[in-house]
Amino acid sequence: MYMMTTLLRYSSLLIVLVFLQNISISKALKSSLRVEMIHRDSPKSPFYRPTETHFQRVENAILRSIHRANYLKLDSNDVESTITPASGEYLLNYSVGTPPVQILGIVDTGSDLIWMQCQPCKDCYKQDRPIFDPSTSRTYSTMPCVAADCLTGTHAFCNFNNGKHCAYKMSYADGSNSEGDFSWETISLYSSLEDVPVAFPQTVIGCGHNNYGIFGEKSSGIVGLGIGPFSLASQLKPKTGGTFSYCLTPMYEGDRKPSYLHFGDRGEVTVEGAVSTPLIRDIARPSVYFVVLEAISVGSKRIEFPRNGEDGNILIDSGAALSYLPDEVYSSLEGEMVNEVNLPRTDSPIKGLRLCFGITPGEEYHIPTVFAHFKGGGTVELHSINTFVKVRETIICLAFRSGSEAILGNLAQQDILIGYDTQRNTVTFLNTDYSGSGYPEGNDGAKVGADQLLSSSLVGDGGASWRLKSLKAFTRTSSSREQNFNEVVKERWGTLGELIATVASNAAAPARTHLRAIKNRQKGITEENSPDSDKHGGRALIKGQTENVYCYRIGLEACRARKEGNQLNAEKLAEIEAKFG
Structure with missing residues (x-):
């Protein structure tokens, strides 16, 4: 009877999961996910050098930005695409494969592929972390040449010398290069809201076997956030609705x-x-993300931006610190700043910055707001934190340069919430005092619990068919057969299979614990001194993956209870029984 009750309880959960599997993915998974981006000069970054001074870091970021802009040029053909330089200012921690291997990638809004160095590495740059070995992953698979992803991939081509597998080649404008296998793999992002990994199976990745250039030994590859179909943002589109933002x-x-x-x-x-x-x-x-900037205003002066038909005239680049303007626009901006800023001019200690002012530490000074007028009538305010950078204790410099291509760099993006919607083809800006959450205070968006976050990993690899009778039979198996069953299900159905195996195992576990309690009582062993006792009616405490299932069922509070004690307490178990028993 106890076994039947347990089975019915978990069967109900499985029916709910079947329902989730079959409803619209975009609707079911239009949930929220927040991941931290690590600035390369942050103490959290492996690039961080504690011996560097603050102003050395500022200078290095400016020099990297100048170097990056020098290489922003176009040179592409059918197979090999030259894109933005392979450097960047922000990093993203994620994991790849099953079991997961942690990867640190450079975030690049101008690139449209996720790739990492892979074994065997024929010609690879030095990397501090272990290089990913796809042969150890249960969820890795190479892509055949006839796959739609291979046929439509901008950087993909058929490698007839390697078993007709799909290959890729990425050539960056600074001469860096990555080439290898175009593949499918599970990647997991870590939600900073609840520290819960969210898996995305069958993600297209580049497994790089030949990589060289200026990637840096601290990183494992590139995380593309561009518009192309194989960037991280685009591949999450069916599950997140095609929207992402950052502040x-x-x-x-x-x-x-x-x-x-x-x-x-x-x-x-x-x-x-x-x-x-x-x-x-x-x-x-x-x-690349292009928009139309119609004009900028300083004081009473409006400076018109040159147009080229309906094409975008400025690109948004998170990988460069400085912003760039056409020569005539920059000259006008510089002239207006000289007129508006009541500070003495001084020479720049950093080559490449033209307009600098001397300041006295501790004294206030006025920097005029620059208004950026975008197509559609929207105006964004660029405050002093966006337009000037402090390069020495007594010197500030304009964080803009003149260039052949207009770029909105990351200093100009500071404290502005920027949203990208590739469904509606819009970029949205919101001036905000950053509160640490990525949203203005009082406008924190949808509150998200683990029930929403985990829903991303509840969707299977596509069209998986399974039956409850398999689980009923499974509850009568031995522990060794249970392990075999888990492996088969996980291998066949990926992330959904892992969930099935987890639920099935949990369906059997309480019954086994209950039977052990009966046997203990028959032997005269009480629950108080039984090594199997959990002091909650003979039910096993739920840990690890099992907690994720309970988090899915009862939401954020249970997840917090798990984090505090790595177990669900008696009250929370009672709540589960009341809601789902």
Whole structure:
């Protein structure tokens, strides 16, 4: 009887999961996910050098930005695509494979592929972390040449010398290069909201066997966030609705707070005060986010921006610190700043910065707000934190340069919530005082619990069919057969299979514990002194993956209870029984 009650309880959960499997993915998984982006100069970054001074880090970021902009050029053909340089200012921790291997990738909004170094590495740059070995992953699979992903991939081609597997080649503008296998694999992102990994099976990745360039030994590859179909943002689109956003915290001013990347509901910037502009897709560079900047204003002066038909005239780049303007626009901006700023001019200690002023530490000074007027009527305010950078204790410099291509760099993006919607083809801006959450205070978006986060990993690898009778039979198996069953199900159905195996195992576990309690009583062993006792009516405490199932069922409070004691307490178990028993 106890066994039947347990089976019915978990069968009910499985029926719910079947329902979730078959409803619209975009609707079921339009949930929220928040992951931390690590600035390379943050103490959390492996690139961080504690011996460097604050102003050395500022100078290095500016020099990297100048180097990056020098290589922003177009040179592509059918197979090999030259895109933005392989450097970047932000990093993302994620894991790949089953069992998961942690990867640290450079975030690049100008790239549209997720790739990492892979074994065997024929010609790879030095990497501090172990290089991912796909042969050890149960969920890795190479892509055949006839696969739709291979046929439509911008960087993909058929490698007839390697068993007709799909291959890729990425060539960056600075001469860096990555090539290897175009593959499918499970990647997991770590939610900073509840520290819960969210798995995304069958993600297209590049498994790089030949990689060289300026990637840096601290990173394992690139995480593309561009518009192209195989960027991280695009591949999460069916599960998050095609929206993501970020708010970059000031890295070189005051207290450092984390910057977050939001997907799904939290990726939508819809609060009052937000302004949107059309996202312009460039046929020649389909990975890059272009918008139309019509003019900028300083004081009473409006400076018109040159237009080229309906094409975008400025790209948004998180990988460069400085912003770039066409020569005539920059000259006008510089002239207006000289007129408006009542500070003495001084020479720049950093080559490449033209306009600098001397300041006295502790004294206040006025920097005029720059208004950026985008197509569609939206205006974004660029405050002193966006337009100037402190390069020495007594010197501030304009964080803009002149260039052949206009770029909105990450200093200009600080304290602005920027949302990308590739469904509606819009980019949205919201000026905000950053509160550490990535949202303005009082406008924190949808509150998210683990029930929403975990829903991403509840969707199977596509069309999986399974029956409850398998689970009923499974509850009568031995522990060794239970393990075999788990492996088969996981291998066949990926993430959904792991959930099935977890639920099945949990369905059997309480009954086994109950039987042990009966046998103990027959032997005269009480629950108080039994090594099997959990002091909750003979039911086993639920740990590890099992907690995720309970988190899915009862939400955020249970997850917090788990985090506090790594177990669900008696009250929470009673709540589960009341709701689902």
